Amino acid sequence: MQAAPSLPERLIAHLDMDAFYASVELLRYPELKGRAVVIGGRREHAPRTLADGTREYSLLRDYTGRGVVTTSTYAARDLGVFSAMGLMKAALRAPDAILLPTDFDSYRHYSRLFKAAVAEIAPVIEDRGIDEIYIDLTDVPGIREPVGHDPLGGAKAVAREIKNSVLKATGLTCSIGITPNKLLSKIASELEKPDGVTVLTMEDLETRIWPLAVRKVNGIGPKAAAKLAALGVETVGDIAGKTLPWLVENFGKSYGAWLHEASHGRDRRPVVTYSEPVSISRETTFERDLHAKQDRALLGRIFTQLCEQLAGDLSRKGYLSRTIGIKLRFEGFVTVTRDLTLDLPIADAAAIRHAAGLCLKRVDLSKRLRLLGVRAGNLSHPGDALRGRPARKAKPAAASETPEAESLSLFEDLPL
Structure with a gap:
């Protein structure tokens, strides 16, 4: 016995x-319960209320752009549509799925x-x-x-x-x-x-655990899973069947030891009730590539909005920031970041935008942009004493450091 x-x-x-974003939307649109619904559209994909009081929904088949699925209902997942999948790819799998915009508030x-x-x-x-x-x-x-x-x-x-x-x-x-x-x-x-x-x-x-695929363990990503598969290791039990020296030899001392512990269900981490964030950021991916000169007005509005949203995040969470940074992703998926550390911490939108604008002037903006982001780091609470000597301000790059000196002035017309 x-x-x-x-x-x-x-x-x-x-x-x-459970399917959190999608489930929140189903509270608003209960008639969609049981339907394949995908969250990740733009504002124009919001349902339209007709004269008879019924709603007309956008279909995934009609989507154009390069957005990604934020989440999907379980009915959509049964059709092969999952988070982080491109919406165009999702449309091939579930063309009749309902498409709704995200509502993070x-x-x-x-x-x-x-x-x-x-x-x-x-x-x-x-x-x-x-x-x-x-x-x-x-x-x-x-x-x-x-x-x-x-x-x-x-x-x-x-x-x-x-x-x-x-x-x-x-x-x-x-x-x-x-x-x-x-x-x-x-x-x-x-x-x-x-x-x-x-x-x-x-x-x-x-x-219950050993028969599962290795990817079910949080901490085993695609690369590690592929290497494990190449070594004939497919399940958590397969990992547990390997010796610690074998895992260390193939995956290094730290990760090999962690694989050994994880496969045997051992984890000593406490439940941490509070931790300070390292940084807070806001970013957006454009529906089409934008150019700093040709799309200056639109980029200016987006840039200002990101800085205002970041300022709101800092205010709501009670933080000041001494380091403001930007993130840009260009066509070809080349990502560039720049930071500026200030003498005193800030939190208001105008100051954030000014510091982020100075960072922008240190980037070659001759290529079209796919993504723009603003980040606040080096966080502190109002009233905290500044510790140590103030960090020196980062200096803008000289014109000779960028391929095209003209690019340094592409954002100068934007109000900083």
């Missing part, structure tokens, strides 16, 4: 909202709602983004109480309580994985999607 699983010392949950609103709902039950939360969190359930009341003959019943009951609270607060479903650590919980939350609960102990490692 198989022994009943025992609860580990730590109980960590990973909560992942709504997504942030519902993100705050679901996290607040969870915090009422389990306050030790690590924020991992707009639609996922880790939760330390170790000391939550009732978590270790068996239900009937199920020793894991208490953990499952707490998970259901969290899910019901999230549903009541948002109208949205989520999936939860509960295991002894963050690595396994991240995997577990995907096993019963959507609207699922999965509780695993180390006794489940061999039957």
Whole structure:
């Protein structure tokens, strides 16, 4: 007779909202429930309300441009449409899918709602983004109480309580994985999607984790997976079957050791309830390539808007920045960044735009632009004492350092 699983010392949950952006849109357009819906369009792809009160939706087949899928409903995923896929490619797989624009203000609103709902039950939360969190359930009341003959019943009951609270607060479903650590919980939350609960102990490692493909482990990317496959390693169990010296020999001391630990379900990372961001940024990809001279007015408006949005982000999160940077991606996918460190921290849009404009003048802008971004780094809170000597301002590059000196003046007509 198989022994009943025992609860580990730590109980960590990973909560992942189900198709979050798409699900928020379905709250607004409930008639699309069960349909293939793709999020990632522009404003003009918003539904049009007709005279009879019905809505007319844009279809993916009619999309032109180089946007990417932000997310998709599960019906669209069944047709092969996934996040980060080009919309034109997605249109070939699901031409009749509904295309909706993104609405990040709504997504942030519902993100705050679901996290607040969870915090009422389990306050030790690590924020991992707009639609996922880790939760330390170790000391939550009732978590270790068996239900009937199920020793894991208490953990499952707490998970259901969290899910019901999230549903009541948002109208949205989520999936939860509960295991002894963050690595396994991240995997577990995907096993019963959507609207699922999965509780695993180390006794489940061999039957539930080892048969999975290596990419299911957060931290094994495409390159590592390809190298593992070339070595005949396809599943997590295959990794676990390799010796530590073999993994170190093929993947290096650090990553090889991590593969060995991860494949055996070992992860000692704590749930971190707060961490300071390294930087805050805003960027946008253009629907068509833009030229600094021919599209000066349009670029100026976009540039100003990005700086205003970044200033709003800094204000909302309570930060000042001493380093302002820009990111530009040109035709041919060549990416260039420039930074400027100031003597004193700033947060207002005009100052950010001026500093970012100085960075722009250090870039050869003769080629067309695909992407423009503005970044605030070297963050501090208002009132913090400046530590150490102020960093020296970065000097603009001399004209001889760029292929075309004329390019340095292409943005001069933009109001800085």
